[in-house]
Amino acid sequence: MTPVSLNPADAQRLVADGATLVDIRDADEHAREHIPGALNLPLAGIADMPAPSGPIIFHCRSGMRTAANAARLADAVNGSPSYILAGGIDAWRTEGLPTSVDRRQPLEIMRQVQLVAGGLVLLGVVLGFLTTPIFFGLSALVGGGLMVAGATGWCGMATLLHRLPWNRRTLAA
Template identity: 50%
Template structure:
């Protein structure tokens, strides 16, 4: 039998968690988790699943979540296989959890998720290149072309130079304790 994820509505998941029958595992990256997550959820980024596993504290049922349910759906078989023949997925993800009025832990001071920072940075550079290309010199259109080439390279290889540069920005550095 193939491992699979069984969908659970947010209220059903909350009941299982309250009864301590289940553990909620958030598979988003740590920067996404730091900004907003379901209260009591454990962070186990999908990118570390193959190297670090789930590292579950006990044998309770596992409910996986992401922001919208897209990531858990796309990796359902892999996630279910990491914890047994059947596991659960939060239907609609964290967005549905919040919409159901269930408790969220939000840290508005945490930096925006890296992907959003890349999208904002790339978008601003393209707009700047096009605006300067139209107003000053067509040579500035090269900025938009460079950003487009960088995004294409990032998509093809999984390496995003802009994300690496943004990770060095002061707002993305861990605060000293």
């Protein structure tokens, strides 16, 4: 059975009545901001979720990941009532409901990839115009890397960024 979509106020009422709120985002996203009391079970390991004892409400950042994986999430709960928080944590925050934010945690890895990739592409273009066209190759290299990441699901830049010192706190958490 496909999970039913809930608005943040209805989700909050269900949680107050004993429903379990499950954050399917990766650990680095959850560490930076999460809904208090939410259990972090990243989507990659959702099939190993313990049998629920009551209703489950799944959420992500914007609601798109949960909606795209609704059938997979429904399978993980083995027939227990399941719901999706419409709009995710973004909608929860917009409604003025509490979130726990830890700004000391690094930005999510994918946001770091977007910032670094965008910066390298821009640098390659600027240097290509101002100095020598060989720097356009930097933009092409980053574009090719992003295409490989999209096609295979493996991102070399994310792997490298994950190992940098400022991201080690999230690995240990």
